[in-house]
Amino acid sequence: MSEQFEPNIVAFLCNWCSYAGADLAGTSRIQYPANIKIIRVMCSGRVNPLYVVNALQQGADGVLVSGCHPGDCHYMEGNFYARRRLKLLKELLEFTGVDPRRFNMSWVSASEGHKWKEVVEKAVEDARAAGPFDQFRRRQIGW
């Protein structure tokens, strides 16, 4: 019996909305896949697109960036900048032949525990369909 591929997904969540949303999902005992590894950042605008590239280099099969809904940003406009940048990154990854399903972006507010569950399920499903990532994985250096 073959085991199902379990992708590693790195999620960058903004402190004010998405992280709180994920927290709400936890305190509300909403079940969602455990493939997601959360990194809290202060704002989705803080996510340098190179974080995404670096995550893929270092072992992620998929990356998810999540922030506040447009207009709700704690810093007024951080998620607008993130939206522009990450759109370009997604286009660039797609153009170079990285499966576009590996990179997802979402808006999840602090009260959307259920939406968080759906987003994670979608991201995991996408990464699973794309398969293990080995396109430009950094090789482990043996000491």
Add this chain to the structure above:
Amino acid sequence: MDLDKLRKTAAEIVSRDDVKYLLGWRRGTFGYRVAPYFIEDAAGVDELIFSPLCISNLATYLTLVEKLPVPRGQEPDQRKVALLVKGCDSRAVAQLLVEKGIKREEVVVIGLPCPGMVDRELLAEKYPETEAAAEVKWDGEDFLLVGEGGETAIPRTEVLAEKCRLCRHPNPVISDLTIGEPVEPWATADDSGVAEIEAKETAERWAYWEEQFSKCIRCYSCRNACPLCYCEDCILDRLDPTWVNRAVNFSENTAFHLARAFHLAGRCIECGECERVCPAGIPLGKLNRKLARTVREEYGFEPGLDPEAEPFQAGYKPDDPEEFIL
């Protein structure tokens, strides 16, 4: 092109007290080669040329020049730098002004409407270079090769550089003075290089770029030749945090090329210097043009046209496209 007028104007500008030097082109020492030329006094203008071989973008030197600390008791050199710009080069100057990489009062921009440049490698393939310096001239729409064997007419389509086939702004967008008549913008060719890759399947696209990126020797010529890659503290040189390892292996090469392309998104003015100087022949221009097209088509923004514009990635509109967001 009226070379006499160009030289006369250049001599006038160089002799001005507030001008440090003038950046232009002169003949190289071999075949079709053309070298950048720093003119410091009026006697030097005789070697100045502007021909279809003057493809290099001199705006690079505005930021490439080393700014040494001023010794105590000395005044900093406030003199201007004059430079010759084609249409694409002038966009680089405009974009540098947008980013405050240079100040307007630091430069004297001499605009040269550009009827299209020759790709030296294409030319050398069809008409091999000899040791004797040869010259190429504009002949109406076409080019005229003047060498040892007399004059040869070359059809425009045969040797026109790729960036010129796609050029939308042959006339300088900013200049203090323009020499020569503005040229009619020509019908641009389809960007077949980008469209060809876009039409492929994901795996085929990867196969293509995998081959390209693995050729990279990480000489960073593309960074150095680019007029808009001028960060004093470049991420490629940083060790803490190490964004991109120095190791030349496929993983780091890919990360480097993604980073380079991304850092030029919404800034690249498509002068094609990165691709021209690449010793490994990686089609970097395709990455840049793909992102430039996304910015142009989806955000209606074109960099390097308005020196007063807001930098693309430092701005936003509430109604930016977000169909990709869950």
